[in-house]
Amino acid sequence: MLLFQxxxxxxxxxxxxxxxxxAVGFDGRIAYAGDLIGAPAGARVRRVxxxxxxxxxxxxxxxxxxxxLGLLLTVQVDARGAAAPDIPAIIRAFQARAQVxxxxxxxxxxxxxxxxxxxxRHLTRADLDEASTQHPIALTxxxxxxxxxxxxxxxxxxxxxxxxxxxxGVIVRDEKGExxxxxxxxxxxxxTRVIPDVDHATLAQAIQAANQHQLALGITSATDPLxxxxxxxxxxxxxxxxxxxxxVHGLPIRRPDGGTETLPLPERFNSDFLRVDGVKFFADxxxxxxxxxxxxxxxxxxxxxxxxxxxEELFELMWEAHEAGFRIATHAIGDxxxxxxxxxxxxxxxxxxxxxxxxxxxxxxxPSAEHLQRARALNLIAxxxxxxxxxxxxxxxxxxxxVFYPRCFPVRAMLxxxxxxxxxxxxPVVADDSPLTGMKAALDRLDSTGQPIAPEQAITAAEALYxxxxxxxxxxxxxxxxxxxxxxxWADIAVLDGDPLATxxxxxxxxxxxxxxxxxxxxxxx
Numbered sequence: 001m002l003l004f005q006x007x008x009x010x011x012x013x014x015x016x017x018x019x020x021x022x023a024v025g026f027d028g029r030i031a032y033a034g035d036l037i038g039a040p041a042g043a044r045v046r047r048v049x050x051x052x053x054x055x056x057x058x059x060x061x062x063x064x065x066x067x068x069l070g071l072l073l074t075v076q077v078d079a080r081g082a083a084a085p086d087i088p089a090i091i092r093a094f095q096a097r098a099q100v101x102x103x104x105x106x107x108x109x110x111x112x113x114x115x116x117x118x119x120x121r122h123l124t125r126a127d128l129d130e131a132s133t134q135h136p137i138a139l140t141x142x143x144x145x146x147x148x149x150x151x152x153x154x155x156x157x158x159x160x161x162x163x164x165x166x167x168x169g170v171i172v173r174d175e176k177g178e179x180x181x182x183x184x185x186x187x188x189x190x191x192t193r194v195i196p197d198v199d200h201a202t203l204a205q206a207i208q209a210a211n212q213h214q215l216a217l218g219i220t221s222a223t224d225p226l227x228x229x230x231x232x233x234x235x236x237x238x239x240x241x242x243x244x245x246x247x248v249h250g251l252p253i254r255r256p257d258g259g260t261e262t263l264p265l266p267e268r269f270n271s272d273f274l275r276v277d278g279v280k281f282f283a284d285x286x287x288x289x290x291x292x293x294x295x296x297x298x299x300x301x302x303x304x305x306x307x308x309x310x311x312e313e314l315f316e317l318m319w320e321a322h323e324a325g326f327r328i329a330t331h332a333i334g335d336x337x338x339x340x341x342x343x344x345x346x347x348x349x350x351x352x353x354x355x356x357x358x359x360x361x362x363x364x365x366x367p368s369a370e371h372l373q374r375a376r377a378l379n380l381i382a383x384x385x386x387x388x389x390x391x392x393x394x395x396x397x398x399x400x401x402x403v404f405y406p407r408c409f410p411v412r413a414m415l416x417x418x419x420x421x422x423x424x425x426x427x428p429v430v431a432d433d434s435p436l437t438g439m440k441a442a443l444d445r446l447d448s449t450g451q452p453i454a455p456e457q458a459i460t461a462a463e464a465l466y467x468x469x470x471x472x473x474x475x476x477x478x479x480x481x482x483x484x485x486x487x488x489x490w491a492d493i494a495v496l497d498g499d500p501l502a503t504x505x506x507x508x509x510x511x512x513x514x515x516x517x518x519x520x521x522x523x524x525x526x
Contacts, residue, residue, distance in 0.1 A: 001025055002520060003039055007050025008499050012057050012469045012484035022055060024491040028519030033485050053514060054499045057484050058220025058492035059435040060472025062422035063362055063383050066224040067231055069428045070206030073213060077109030079139060080431050087119050087127055094131035103134040106195050110140040110428060115395035123148045125181030138191055143286035143429055147188045148181045157191045168308035185285050185306045189257030203234045211245040215524035217434050218494030218513040221472060221482050223249040225280050225329055225362060228256065232266060239274040245523060247273050249476035251280040251329050254317055262317060265324055275478060278327035282308050284337035287365050288392040290399040292334035294366065298399045305334050315344045322348040327357060327477060333365035342374050349378055360475060366404050372417035381420045381475045384409045386442040391430040393447025405454055411442060412457040422471035436500065436508045439464040443505040461501045491520035
């Protein structure tokens with residue numbers, strides 16, 4: 001048995017918010033949290049001296065694409081700004097990969113943001129053709145809602161000037177009507193469906209690499225919100241073999257990009273390290289790429305984004321899941337998409353009320369006050385990303401109409417409306433997925449240039465820490481087992497060298513995670 005003492009402890013349990021010590025039982029669960037005088041004692045108790053450090057429940061990243069992050073960490077070309085700051089650098093990165101890859105094999109990469117590039121534009125097929133014409137190339141924008149393909153990739157995908165836009169997607173064309181190589185929203189699927197799946201071993205290694213990265217950040221639980229049957233099979237295999245280091249809540253997608261095929265409802269599964277009891281939908285696009293569905297035209301671009309579904313089709317697909325008892329998580333960022341999703345949820349509960357089935361809205365980027373009131377009436381869970389304000393805020397200023405700034409990821413208003421809020425990173429959409437950086441953004445709401453975005457929507461450090469621990473546990477439907485240092489819950493713990501509740505927001509990212517425990521076992525130390 002371990003007994004943590006001599007430090008600052010934030011339990012996230014209102015019954016004992018600041019216990020003097022925490023004991024971990026031989027079963028890997030919290031055995032005691034309270035005053036030192038009442039703590040377990042004896043020869044079998046090993047005392048852990050925190051030496052003034054801070055003990056908290058392990059962070060829960062409530063929306064992170066684990067397998068995508070892992071592929072970027074292991075096998076994909078990194079096109080993020082730090083690795084490739086301009087278009088020539090991105091081209092060189094793909095050229096280098098092409099030189100060590102047999103002709104005909106796909107090259108994939110991720111992470112560019114045209115608003116941050118000095119060229120201030122998207123890449124084109126011509127740019128990627130400079131890297132290689134012997135390899136098909138697909139480069140995903142940082143948001144994950146756009147892909148740039150080279151000429152060889154477009155050819156394999158049978159995309160030409162005569163190819164119509166798929167429902168909910170756009171094939172961007174030049175002034176002559178030829179595809180530029182940029183594919184938005186569901187049009188991405190025209191290319192992704194012809195890219196061979198990575199093999200099980202590569203995907204398993206990617207997930208494990210992402211898990212190790214997360215443990216170093218103090219993350220012990222996470223929701224992976226876009227799983228296909230392939231991803232599910234690899235997760236199940238890793239779970240069977242004891243290969244998952246982070247507890248994962250998986251959300252299978254119902255409608256993959258690029259077609260009208262609807263995947264079947266998944267098999268429910270629940271173990272200590274893998275939980276599958278929900279499904280995922282996309283209602284619109286991304287805000288930084290100006291494809292989220294909004295009610296006023298974007299600056300520069302002039303359109304209003306993309307809705308992925310017609311109202312009735314989305315409702316019918318949701319109804320199948322709701323009726324079967326699956327919890328639903330729907331990506332909705334723009335105000336038009338949020339209206340569509342909340343209306344669909346209202347219809348679901350009207351047709352079949354179920355107080356125990358809490359659905360989620362992923363991102364909830366530009367809600368109105370009325371949207372928040374309606375969401376609260378349904379007991380919905382909000383899963384926003386304050387880290388977007390820092391990582392993508394500059395891009396928002398370029399595209400987002402000024403009228404939307406006061407309601408851009410309004411976490412203060414969400415909490416005041418009574419919503420359960422789970423903060424998250426959406427990595428690899430952002431390069432820095434540290435919960436401490438996300439907390440900073442929730443507190444100061446500054447973009448990368450130091451300019452505030454709706455500073456009146458700031459929340460407190462205690463609220464942010466709760467949203468990164470108990471909020472994620474509630475959003476995953478497993479708050480009985482995680483999220484706080486409450487006796488009976490798993491002993492998933494992060495030890496920090498500073499107190500996040502007594503640290504200036506600007507200094508939060510500098511706090512170091514010194515130890516991470518999962519089930520009472522030390523799994524990462526730095």
